[in-house]
Amino acid sequence: MKTRVSIVKCATYDINEVQAAAEKAFELLGGLAAFIKSGEKVLLKPNILSSRPPEHGVNTHLEVIRACARLVKKLGAIPVIGDNPGGSITARQAYEGSGLLDMAKEEGLECLEARDVKIVHDMPIASYFFECDKIISIPKMKTHSLMTLTGAVKNMYGAVTGLNKSQLHKKFPRPDDFAGALAIVFEAVKPSLVLMDGILAMQGNGPASGDLRDVGLLIAGEDSVAVDSVFSGLIGIEPLSVFTVKEAAKRGLGEADLRNIEIAGENFEQSKIQGFKLPASTLLLSIPAPVARLVTALIKFGPRIKEDLCEKCMICARTCPVAAITINDKISRIDRNKCIRCMCCHEVCPYNAVELRRNNLARLFGL
Numbered sequence: 001m002k003t004r005v006s007i008v009k010c011a012t013y014d015i016n017e018v019q020a021a022a023e024k025a026f027e028l029l030g031g032l033a034a035f036i037k038s039g040e041k042v043l044l045k046p047n048i049l050s051s052r053p054p055e056h057g058v059n060t061h062l063e064v065i066r067a068c069a070r071l072v073k074k075l076g077a078i079p080v081i082g083d084n085p086g087g088s089i090t091a092r093q094a095y096e097g098s099g100l101l102d103m104a105k106e107e108g109l110e111c112l113e114a115r116d117v118k119i120v121h122d123m124p125i126a127s128y129f130f131e132c133d134k135i136i137s138i139p140k141m142k143t144h145s146l147m148t149l150t151g152a153v154k155n156m157y158g159a160v161t162g163l164n165k166s167q168l169h170k171k172f173p174r175p176d177d178f179a180g181a182l183a184i185v186f187e188a189v190k191p192s193l194v195l196m197d198g199i200l201a202m203q204g205n206g207p208a209s210g211d212l213r214d215v216g217l218l219i220a221g222e223d224s225v226a227v228d229s230v231f232s233g234l235i236g237i238e239p240l241s242v243f244t245v246k247e248a249a250k251r252g253l254g255e256a257d258l259r260n261i262e263i264a265g266e267n268f269e270q271s272k273i274q275g276f277k278l279p280a281s282t283l284l285l286s287i288p289a290p291v292a293r294l295v296t297a298l299i300k301f302g303p304r305i306k307e308d309l310c311e312k313c314m315i316c317a318r319t320c321p322v323a324a325i326t327i328n329d330k331i332s333r334i335d336r337n338k339c340i341r342c343m344c345c346h347e348v349c350p351y352n353a354v355e356l357r358r359n360n361l362a363r364l365f366g367l
Helices: 015-027 062-074 091-100 101-108 152-159 164-171 174-189 224-234 243-250 280-286 289-295 314-320 343-349 360-364
Strands: 003-009 039-045 078-082 108-112 117-120 123-126 134-138 141-142 147-150 193-203 211-221 261-265 301-307 323-325 333-335 354-358
Touching: 003 015, 003 224, 015 062, 015 193, 015 211, 015 280, 039 062, 062 078, 062 101, 062 134, 062 193, 091 101, 091 108, 091 117, 101 108, 117 174, 123 164, 123 174, 134 152, 134 174, 141 211, 147 152, 147 224, 152 174, 152 224, 152 243, 164 174, 164 343, 174 243, 193 224, 211 224, 224 261, 224 301, 314 323, 314 343, 343 354
Parallel strands: 003 261, 039 078, 039 134, 078 108, 134 193, 141 193
Antiparallel strands: 003 211, 117 123, 141 147, 193 211, 301 354, 323 333
């Protein structure tokens, strides 16, 4: 039996339109009641990367979270919201700055903060992920400068608390190794259901400073790997070229073969997103394999701070797992000899002051 993933059009973030589209996306999977029962405590896990407002397109949009919460409450279940943002900001700061806390108050929802952790294979995971009956993952459709895409599988990395994320980047600096860590976390807190916010997506150098693009889709499924595979297919890349998809599929955590995924709702081919831009650091995927093997070692990418945009907030410096960043009244600089290219600084900067630097050979290949 094929894994089912639904694709539903949703052009705006008007709450009525979003709720109707979300309900339809779940109905195409058999209905939300097939996954959630009355009285259950349901953790809604959005992607709240930072304290930036909805119009920046960095976080899962508030109205998608609101729609999900209302549909869960409609079944008599109890929705709560939880995430642990990257970098040095606290969950509370991210909830407040993003507007999530205000929305939650309007809807009578609790925003959870990590008080205790459970260690799973050396990964410190917020204990509240194990204290709910079900989890609904609500990722954002975005690119990622280190992992190519950030979707349903990587969204569960938000279960890891605070600066522990940065330390795991230090422990697993290579994208393929880091994907293994992500898969461990994903398996530990595997969600029952996914609703991906692809109404306004981020392309280019995501997950925080890419270009916004109107896509107008919600994608839902029980299988997070299949949802990410459909996302990959829609933008024209092979699902198994995405590190998180490949690693999770290898571990038997979901379906990555589009031939084994049944699409419900919108036509897959007609929904394809033409010209979706990938991060500069991962466009090596477009180079023929024999050529890529010869030049990969010589093509260099790395973060650089744009002095004119730096607000000296110190978030990147506190986040850097190898203390490679110096910020003072005179300079804002990344030590290239210390830098492990984890892109944490690029991910957490709220002012888009960290750009991806590339050498001349990278430019020669159009990267």
